[in-house]
Amino acid sequence: MLGLSQLIFGRPEIMTQSLQSDDSVELQRVHALAFRHGWSAEEFQSLLSQDGVFGFAARFKNKPAVVGGFVLARLTLDEAEILTIAVDPDVHKQGLGRELMDAVLRHLYSERAADVFLEVDEFNIAAQALYRRLNFIKVGERPAYYETENGRSSAYVLRREIKQPK
Numbered sequence: 648m649l650g651l652s653q654l655i656f657g658r659p660e661i662m663t664q665s666l667q668s669d670d671s672v673e674l675q676r677v678h679a680l681a682f683r684h685g686w687s688a689e690e691f692q693s694l695l696s697q698d699g700v701f702g703f704a705a706r707f708k709n710k711p712a713v714v715g716g717f718v719l720a721r722l723t724l725d726e727a728e729i730l731t732i733a734v735d736p737d738v739h740k741q742g743l744g745r746e747l748m749d750a751v752l753r754h755l756y757s758e759r760a761a762d763v764f765l766e767v768d769e770f771n772i773a774a775q776a777l778y779r780r781l782n783f784i785k786v787g788e789r790p791a792y793y794e795t796e797n798g799r800s801s802a803y804v805l806r807r808e809i810k811q812p813k
């Protein structure tokens with residue numbers, strides 16, 4: 648089977664669109680490529696039907712049927728949480744992660760959210776680089792939070808303020 652990078656050509660434009668429940672099968676596919684414990688399409692469908700849950704898919708304009716990456720978040724009152732973000736490894740480091748997080752931050756700004764939190768594995772260098780670029784700061788740590796191939800690792804809790812006009 649051809650990888651996504653073989654189906655797109657050159658440096659095509661990326662577009663982000665709101666997630667819909669019929670994206671669930673594509674979300675399951677991309678999530679399974681990114682994480683050891685993938686979530687099922689039914690789990691995505693159920694999450695997307697919950698109050699305050701929203702997200703975006705990133706697609707290449709010349710291959711719009713295929714999800715290159717996605718982000719899922721929850722907004723409760725004025726506080727948000729990133730539930731998951733995943734980009735197909737075949738198209739890492741092409742700006743999809745950044746576009747997805749920018750879409751979430753724009754949405755939270757328009758919803759007048761105050762801040763957004765997330766958890767990241769202490770050894771996840773790529774994700775930490777992405778969040779640092781977006782001005783997330785470390786506000787806590789959950790020791791031995793994740794189970795990995797090499798034992799347990801801690802989660803860093805990161806926060807980013809959504810600056811609202813006064």
Ligand SMILES: CC(C)(COP(=O)(O)OP(=O)(O)OC[C@H]1O[C@@H](n2cnc3c(N)ncnc32)[C@H](O)[C@@H]1OP(=O)(O)O)[C@@H](O)C(=O)NCCC(=O)NCCS
Nearest residue numbers: 681732733734739740741742743744745767773774776777
């Ligand atoms: C983290 C992840 C979403 C990043 O997606 P991506 O599309 O490759 O990221 P981008 O191309 O938008 O890069 C965003 C920034 O992060 C940096 N970055 C991305 N991958 C990196 C890596 N492997 N090492 C160092 N920096 C990296 C980029 O350099 C970029 O910064 P820049 O704009 O200064 O160049 C992707 O690696 C992924 O899906 N990982 C597996 C799932 C995961 O870990 N999710 C996060 C759980 S908390």
